[in-house]
Amino acid sequence: MTSWDDLHRRREPAAIAAYRELASHRFLRATLARLFVAGDTVLDIGCGRGEFVLELAGRGVNAVGLDSSPLAVETLRQDLRQSGLDPRRALTGDGRSPPFSGSSLDGIIALGLLEHFADHPAVLARWVELLKPGGRILLQVPNAERWAWFAFDVLARHLLLRRRWVAPRRTPRGLVSRIHGYEERWTASYLAGLCRQAGLEELESYSVYRACAAELGAVACRAWPWLERQATELPARRGLILVYAGRKLTGPRSA
Numbered sequence: 361m362t363s364w365d366d367l368h369r370r371r372e373p374a375a376i377a378a379y380r381e382l383a384s385h386r387f388l389r390a391t392l393a394r395l396f397v398a399g400d401t402v403l404d405i406g407c408g409r410g411e412f413v414l415e416l417a418g419r420g421v422n423a424v425g426l427d428s429s430p431l432a433v434e435t436l437r438q439d440l441r442q443s444g445l446d447p448r449r450a451l452t453g454d455g456r457s458p459p460f461s462g463s464s465l466d467g468i469i470a471l472g473l474l475e476h477f478a479d480h481p482a483v484l485a486r487w488v489e490l491l492k493p494g495g496r497i498l499l500q501v502p503n504a505e506r507w508a509w510f511a512f513d514v515l516a517r518h519l520l521l522r523r524r525w526v527a528p529r530r531t532p533r534g535l536v537s538r539i540h541g542y543e544e545r546w547t548a549s550y551l552a553g554l555c556r557q558a559g560l561e562e563l564e565s566y567s568v569y570r571a572c573a574a575e576l577g578a579v580a581c582r583a584w585p586w587l588e589r590q591a592t593e594l595p596a597r598r599g600l601i602l603v604y605a606g607r608k609l610t611g612p613r614s615a
């Protein structure tokens with residue numbers, strides 16, 4: 361099975377650079393700017409190469425990245441050093457139980473990670489425990505309601521790159537990928553319910569087209585910004601991924 365380290369190793373530098381310029385990243389950066397201010401302590405769980413750790417750190421946020429891939433963490437450490445920041449802000453470890461205790465964090469971001477855990481309700485509850493009351497969380501998961509998942513994820517990423525075919529399932533929402541087995545569950549309403557259960561109050565949610573272009577390589581990445589500009593104009597809930605920003609409630613959970 362392909363490991364996260366392998367996936368990180370395979371990414372071409374030009375594709376990584378292009379990935380960081382995606383229009384959807386502007387949405388995420390803007391959301392981060394609304395959620396966190398200088399001096400906040402924010403943990404990026406499953407940070408990958410840490411682009412958002414660097415982004416936050418550049419704005420004076422005390423950002424720390426945690427990833428299970430030693431290769432990704434080492435890349436982030438080098439980038440931190442180059443930016444004159446402490447490389448100890450990059451940690452290797454399991455995001456299901458981050459090495460923090462108490463309600464000590466102002467923020468958590470986890471982009472493209474929660475959906476990989478079968479016990480995601482328990483994992484999310486653990487993350488929320490680490491937040492101070494009123495602390496903010498930013499999550500990104502796949503979107504089962506997006507019409508484009510089939511084309512971009514199933515055809516492009518899995519059939520062309522991995523030469524593997526898994527027939528999608530036909531559902532009332534349309535075709536849903538079954539590549540990972542978790543796709544069907546992740547709708548905007550499922551995510552909202554999960555977060556409510558975990559004691560979060562929604563601040564904002566939307567869907568965007570941020571996806572597999574990085575894995576398709578630099579050429580596709582160059583073509584992608586045009587595609588993405590068209591796609592981000594489409595109605596909410598149609599993007600490839602769902603973004604949820606919430607706040608830890610200080611009082612009892614709402615029903």
Ligand SMILES: C[S@@+](CC[C@H](N)C(=O)[O-])C[C@H]1O[C@@H](n2cnc3c(N)ncnc32)[C@H](O)[C@@H]1O
Nearest residue numbers: 364406407408427428429453454455456471472
């Ligand atoms: C889809 S990538 C997203 C990377 C980054 N957050 C981004 O948005 O570009 C998922 C990341 O989670 C990391 N990861 C997977 N399982 C993990 C775990 N149990 N604990 C911590 N990180 C994990 C992978 O190495 C990978 O960097």
